[in-house]
Amino acid sequence: MTTQSPAETTPAPSGSVSGPSRFAQKLLTSAQTGRGSLIWVRHGTLAIAAIIVLVIGLSSSSSLRYGLIYSTVYAILILGNNAVQVTLGEINLGSVAFIAFGAYSVMMLANAGVPSGLAVLLGIVLTAIVGFLLAIPTSRLTGLATALVTFALSYSLRDLAIYLSPITGGEAGVFVKGKLEVFGLSGAGADPAMLIITVIAMVIAGVGHIWLLHRRPGRVALTVGEARHAATVFGTPSMWVKLGVWTWSAALGGLAGGIYAYSVGFISATAWTIMFAIFVFVGGLIGGTRSAVGAWVGGILVGGMPIWLQKFVPPTAATLVFGLILVVAILAGGKGIAQFAERYGVRLFLKIRGKR
Amino acid sequence: MELLQTTLFLGVILGLIYALVGAGFVVIYRTSGYLSFAQGDIATVGLYVGLFAYKAGLPYWWTALLVIVVCALLAGVIGRFVVIPLERFGVLSAVLATIGVALIIQGTEALTLSTGSQAFPSAGTDILFSIGQVGISTANLISVGVCILLFIFLGIFFTSTKIGMAMRAANDNPVAANHVGLSSTNLKTLSWVIAGVLAGVTGLFVAPIYSLYPGSVNLLLVYGFATIVLGGFESIAGALIAGIALGVLGNLVAAYLNPNLVTFAVYVIVLLVLLFRPNGLLGRRPLVRV
Numbered sequence: 001m002t003t004q005s006p007a008e009t010t011p012a013p014s015g016s017v018s019g020p021s022r023f024a025q026k027l028l029t030s031a032q033t034g035r036g037s038l039i040w041v042r043h044g045t046l047a048i049a050a051i052i053v054l055v056i057g058l059s060s061s062s063s064l065r066y067g068l069i070y071s072t073v074y075a076i077l078i079l080g081n082n083a084v085q086v087t088l089g090e091i092n093l094g095s096v097a098f099i100a101f102g103a104y105s106v107m108m109l110a111n112a113g114v115p116s117g118l119a120v121l122l123g124i125v126l127t128a129i130v131g132f133l134l135a136i137p138t139s140r141l142t143g144l145a146t147a148l149v150t151f152a153l154s155y156s157l158r159d160l161a162i163y164l165s166p167i168t169g170g171e172a173g174v175f176v177k178g179k180l181e182v183f184g185l186s187g188a189g190a191d192p193a194m195l196i197i198t199v200i201a202m203v204i205a206g207v208g209h210i211w212l213l214h215r216r217p218g219r220v221a222l223t224v225g226e227a228r229h230a231a232t233v234f235g236t237p238s239m240w241v242k243l244g245v246w247t248w249s250a251a252l253g254g255l256a257g258g259i260y261a262y263s264v265g266f267i268s269a270t271a272w273t274i275m276f277a278i279f280v281f282v283g284g285l286i287g288g289t290r291s292a293v294g295a296w297v298g299g300i301l302v303g304g305m306p307i308w309l310q311k312f313v314p315p316t317a318a319t320l321v322f323g324l325i326l327v328v329a330i331l332a333g334g335k336g337i338a339q340f341a342e343r344y345g346v347r348l349f350l351k352i353r354g355k356r
Numbered sequence: 357m358e359l360l361q362t363t364l365f366l367g368v369i370l371g372l373i374y375a376l377v378g379a380g381f382v383v384i385y386r387t388s389g390y391l392s393f394a395q396g397d398i399a400t401v402g403l404y405v406g407l408f409a410y411k412a413g414l415p416y417w418w419t420a421l422l423v424i425v426v427c428a429l430l431a432g433v434i435g436r437f438v439v440i441p442l443e444r445f446g447v448l449s450a451v452l453a454t455i456g457v458a459l460i461i462q463g464t465e466a467l468t469l470s471t472g473s474q475a476f477p478s479a480g481t482d483i484l485f486s487i488g489q490v491g492i493s494t495a496n497l498i499s500v501g502v503c504i505l506l507f508i509f510l511g512i513f514f515t516s517t518k519i520g521m522a523m524r525a526a527n528d529n530p531v532a533a534n535h536v537g538l539s540s541t542n543l544k545t546l547s548w549v550i551a552g553v554l555a556g557v558t559g560l561f562v563a564p565i566y567s568l569y570p571g572s573v574n575l576l577l578v579y580g581f582a583t584i585v586l587g588g589f590e591s592i593a594g595a596l597i598a599g600i601a602l603g604v605l606g607n608l609v610a611a612y613l614n615p616n617l618v619t620f621a622v623y624v625i626v627l628l629v630l631l632f633r634p635n636g637l638l639g640r641r642p643l644v645r646v
Binding site for chain 2: 091137138140141143144145147148149151152153155156159160162163274278281282285313314316317318319320321322323324326327330331
């Protein structure tokens with residue numbers, strides 16, 4: 001499972017172990033836990049991933065570029081979903097609610113004439129507030145109960161959006177006016193500028209994810225997730241920490257929703273299905289829940305692959321691959337591609353270093 | 357008044373089907389301690405096999421039997437060879453494995469079958485008699501009768517038979533169960549087979565109403581989850597009462613408020629019950645020896 005035991009998050013004992021092997025231990029522990037010494041390597045791989053996505057996206061057809069934008073939107077949402085999963089150890093199947101709320105907020109603000117950058121910013125804030133309010137009851141639940149409640153929330157979303165069709169446009173949907181103008185760039189749909197904006201947003205979200213996980217907020221949240229009662233005994237306000245994690249998750253959902261609104265350009269209730277939420281969850285598991293690059297890998301698999309493969313197989317057939325990868329990921333310990341790559345990368349590095 | 361009468365009556369019929377979905381979850385939960393998200397997709401596989409056989413000329417009742425057998429076998433195989441072995445990674449991993457299996461089945465169906473809706477035969481559309489404004493068809497009557505019989509069977513099975521009690525013991529105290537010679541793997545596999553039978557029967561009632569397409573039976577998953585949350589994760593009687601309550605409540609919301617608010621009402625019910633009665637309205641709080 002993705003929840004790590006306290007033993008895994010505790011640094012390896014140094015004791016009598018001398019220099020090089022202590023260094024090796026630190027690296028291996030970091031690769032194992034997704035935290036610790038490899039923080040700068042993680043920043044570096046995130047930067048490399050961003051460059052690769054930009055190079056491929058800017059030098060390719062608009063359909064491939066659109067797939068990459070869409071995948072990156074998924075990746076931002078996955079990052080938010082992973083925050084709940086990796087720190088609190090809960091199965092959140094309700095991420096679609098956050099992206100939907102973010103997308104609708106931005107659509108309404110943009111269509112009312114609010115400047116696009118401000119609309120996205122307000123969208124993030126509003127979604128974070130909604131996430132906070134939803135988290136007040138949800139964060140009191142644990143385990144299967146969280147999964148069932150968030151499943152029911154995602155399931156009801158499409159019908160709710162149809163019910164609120166005077167505001168949301170229902171199944172017929174509403175177009176989003178204008179282009180997203182931030183960082184001196186202006187883009188929409190599959191524009192190259194839209195890809196650059198989306199990648200910058202992902203990098204900011206990824207750096208935030210890495211920072212939060214490696215620093216005090218992450219440590220506190222992990223403690224609450226792994227031993228809530230112990231954390232409370234030591235003075236940690238567990239409920240506020242949980243609310244904070246859910247709010248952060250919702251804020252990233254709002255960001256993903258804002259970019260979704262401008263990249264897709266059309267928001268319809270038919271988009272908000274339970275499968276959307278399940279794909280986000282599966283993408284996180286496949287990529288690796290503790291890794292920002294892993295979220296991107298997961299996003300490309302669950303967001304981009306169905307678009308790129310639809311010429312050959314129905315988009316829904318991609319679920320076969322996701323299902324197989326999910327079962328294999330659980331068999332491999334549920335830590336995902338990124339952590340798998342980190343572990344073997346560290347071992348390879350140590351082997352080469354040892355030979356020298 | 358007529359609207360209320362019709363709403364209540366149809367709500368009870370629908371509620372019995374929700375109860376059946378919930379009972380499928382309860383059977384696995386009682387033995388293994390988790391829920392299966394693959395129930396709806398297991399039913400769909402059985403229904404597709406049944407539909408092919410029916411189109412090839414197999415009579416309806418043999419088709420129904422074939423659907424149930426295929427669902428039972430498939431569920432048994434999935435439980436025995438995929439999900440139960442993955443329990444060693446924890447209960448949540450087992451739940452995730454059921455999501456994985458559901459995705460594999462949906463993807464395979466999308467790849468190999470038509471993704472469009474197909475009409476599925478029912479047990480009979482003739483109106484036998486009317487209660488108020490509601491005409492009762494052969495299919496309605498059979499679904500009510502079969503649901504009641506299945507609930508009586510499950511109630512007796514889990515409370516009065518040795519194997520039923522052994523299945524509960526396998527989850528309550530797996531170590532003690534193993535010490536007295538019970539094979540928890542076999543008992544869990546049996547629970548999957550029974551859940552498969554229930555999935556097949558549910559599919560036979562649902563497919564003629566919603567027609568058949570990949571994932572069509574999944575429409576009822578959320579109602580099944582709500583049923584067991586409301587009735588208690590381990591209570592067969594709770595599933596029956598909660599299913600009927602949910603069916604009636606859903607129909608009242610659809611009739612008097614808006615049909616698009618039904619699923620949101622289900623979400624609110626699930627949330628409130630889990631917050632204030634986490635063991636369900638009829639479930640019992642587990643006793644822990646201290």
